[in-house]
Amino acid sequence: MEATATSIYDIPVTALDGTAATLAPYRGQVLLIVNVASKCGFTGQYKGLEELYRTHKDRGLVVLGFPCNQFMGQEPGDAEEIKQFCSLKYDVTFPMFAKLNVNGAEAHPLYKYLKSAARGFLGTQGIKWNFTKFLVDRSGHVVGRYSALTEPSKLTGDIERLLAAPA
Template identity: 60%
Template sequence: MSKFYELKPLDAKGQVYPFAELKGKVVLIVNVASKCGFTPQYKELEELNKKYAGKDVQILGFPCNQFGGQEPGNAEEIASFCSLNYGVTFPVLNKIDVNGDKADPVYQYLKSQKSGVLGLTRIKWNFEKFLIDKKGNVVERYSSISKPKDIGTKIDELLK
C-alpha cells in the first residue's frame, strides 16, 4: 500500500481528512492562495471538478501563506472567498506550510516523490499541482503556470 494513503491532514474545520478514503481515485493536490496572480486557476480547478463529478477523481486545495503573504485569511474567510468568487465545491483543507521545518506531512511526502524544475524539491510558488494515480503514486508535478484544464488529458489516462 502506498504511504500516500497513510496521510491524515486536517480539513478546514480541524477534523482529520484521511487519505485512506481516496483509495482508487485519481487525486489532484494544489497549494492555493486567495490573493495571488494565479488565484483565477480556482475557476479551472472547479471546472475540472465538475467535469469529473461522479468519476473517481478528487481535487484538494491546501491554502498556504508562505508566498508573499497571499493567503492571510482564516479557514472561514478562505472558504467564503472560494465559494463566492469561484463557486468552489471541492475540499479546501486546513491552511498549511508547504516548505521549511513546519511543512505539512502531505507536502513532505509529495515533494519526496516528485521533484520540481531543475530537480528542486521545494515548492516554488502558489498553485503548484501534484497528480496522484489510483494506487497512490505521485505521477506528475506541475508548476504554477500549468493550467488546470491542461491536466485533464492526463487525468483521463489515469482513469483508464
C-alpha cells in the first residue's frame, strides 16, 4: 500500500513485538505519530510524549512511536532493546511499533502518507530528524506537522482543540 491509501487506518504497520497490525484500532481518537530514537539529542522528548499521553489518553489521545535508525544510526537496537530502553528509562506506556524508514525509496507507506498529507518547512516532504511529529484528528486527517525542535508540551493547545472537537 502506497501513499495513495484511502485512509490512514488502512496502512499496514508492525507492532514492536512483530505482530502485523493497522491503525484501525485507533479510529476515532486523536493520534500523535512520532519517529523516535534512543540515542538522539531529542530522546528526552520521550518524557514529554509520555506526559501528553498520560494526561490526555482518557479523552482520546494516543501517542504512537515509530523507531527510526535513518539519522546517524541513532536507533541501533533491536525490538527488545528498544522496548527495554523505553520502559526502563522513560516508563513509556504508549504504543510502540517496529523500526521503520521515514525517508527514501524504502520509506514506510505510513510515512509516505503522512509526508504527502502535511508537508514540512517550505513545502518539503522529507523528515529532517528524529522526533518529527504528526497530529491526526479523530477522522483520520493529518492536521499538523511539527519539527523535532518542537517540544511535546507545545502541542497541548492543538491537542486539546482536537479532543474538544466533535468526531
